Amino acid sequence: MAEGILCNRKPVNTKEDLLALLADKSGKQYYEEMNHLHVDSAALWATIQKSLKSRLRTWLEICAHCGLCADSCFYYLANNKDPKQVPSYKIQSTLGEIVRRKGDVDNAFMQMVMDTAWSKCTCCNRCGSFCPFGIDMGVMFGYLRGLCFSQGFVPWEMKIGSGMHRIYRAQMDITSEDWVDTCTWMCEENEEDWPGLEIPVDKENADILYTVNAREPKHYPEDIAQAAILFHLAGENWTVPSVGWEETSLTMFAGDWEGCRLQVQEVYNAMERLKPKRMIGTECGHAYRATVLEGPYWAGLKTGKTPVESIHYIEWVAEALRTGKLKLDPSKKLKMPVTYQDSCNYIRNAGLADTAREIMSYIAEDFREMTPCREHNFCCGGGGGLNGIGRYREQRNVGLKVKRDQIIATGAKLVVSPCHNCWDAIRDMEEIFHIGIKWSFLKPILLKMVIVPDHLKPENGE
């Protein structure tokens, strides 16, 4: 069984392997090696027999081929209704075919499967809500990605991402030390303006354990400072763990189920070690999906729940505004037309549509819904890891058109987007299409309108 040095069936578990992959700029050698990677059909078929059970088997079998799912997929719409983008076709011609051939497929076929699984589906699950049988192609593509990963047919960045989680328990090479340093630095940077500001690390029995997206310490640490300031203003008793602080999971996008387990276990260990009342994750959609919704299953927790109650950042914001823990200055409410990007991962797949609306009612005077919205909103175009995969940049950019048109139709000038993936996709969209919009997480917006209680103002303030 021929395997490459970089492109092979083995997950990345050591720093050396990871550095070798990273040194291969844009995966040139990696993808070249992929052309010679053998498919281990026996292993593929064995995996399918073990893991393709009634739910998926039935979906593949009873699909009526009625095409009702076609218009539900933003890729189908963005690609001028190309029939090859019909969700049912995409899954039947890949997973369906592998099953029909009992795993006996070749290299070219697997590369086609990989391209389909990552560049024609963001696992947004929208199609599942339009199929009369409830056939959810997003779930099936998630499964298919797992098969691809086990065979080594996985985009270069996804292999790296999975390796990062396996080695650093974070999607980027940030160690526990780096993380704690960043927290300390952000605290020092801001304590003059916010006397008493703290980022408590590893405090036991706090009310809130806060977890983040590794991009925050890596690329925009001010997000951590903003979170700290808002918790500070709300008078929360909170902490961050020194280990188990990363909520995201590129392993989920990569289909690396063992890596998924390792990642969430680290967070659950922090919960058990520090015994907080609850965990709050940052403004990220897939991180919440991974750590709060799917994670318990990877970790084998029979209740299907995280060791302590875990909520999304927007749930905390809505609660803080509702109960008056955070008070906003009504005169500072956003005046311009504003819309909200419903993230697939925590709106469609976690029932938080009303929570988002509640927040908008507190912060915006002219809130405009996209059409469709809430559970039925379209994917931003960057979900499922797609934002980060160079090989599919072109396809990603075409997919952005649906969201672009939805935003333009609202007439909004600002898109509130409390999800890292959506935020990135909308930023890239503006870069490509120049439609003249702004986009923002919630934290900076809240900080501009929050009323600072007198006792928390700097001494020489005003």
Added chain:
Amino acid sequence: MYQFVTGPLAWLSFGIFLVGIIVRVVLYIKGLDWKLDRVTYTVNVSYGIKGAIRSIFFWLIPFGTRGWRTNPGFTILFFIFHTGLLFTPLFLAAHNILLKERWGISLWTIPDFAADLLTIFVIVSAVIIILRRIALPEVRILTTAYDLLVLLIATAPFITGFIAYHQAPGYQFWLITHILCGEIMLVSIPFTKLSHFILFFMSRAQIGMDFGIKRGGMKGKGFAW
């Protein structure tokens, strides 16, 4: 011949149909896996049941879901077709007379003209379904010969029954063909895509539990199908 196809053969096909769908249901449930499907079917049961019921209920109502509403033409086609498929054979007077004679039971009956109309609806819908499959590129790309075969198996009893009822020449032949087609359909249900007759409910219940338990059902108002 008539005695045979309405006697032992009828028993046999009903038997295969019944046992077949029971086996499909049992296998489906046995093949559910909380860890692989990532749904705790046996924990948070009340949320699961609520999710399952909502998921089935809204989809059984014409225009009851966003999916139906965005495809009004297809929705009408689908409901007319399926109403005809299910109601006509169950409530046809002739079937019930036969039932009474053979097994001593009978159901409500509908007037013959209504049954006739439903039959015509089924046949016309089937034709439109085929035309739709040819006309729309997004459906054409999905369509296989197997789909057409399944459609033929489902509509053949209606076509032959219609011909027999209207006393075309060769009544005996059409009657027996009709009965055989009906029996083929019954037997096919557990073994072909027609298994969706029962698996529709299983599959919808499953996704309903998924949303009811894990994907937001414990928060919010339940998924707005």
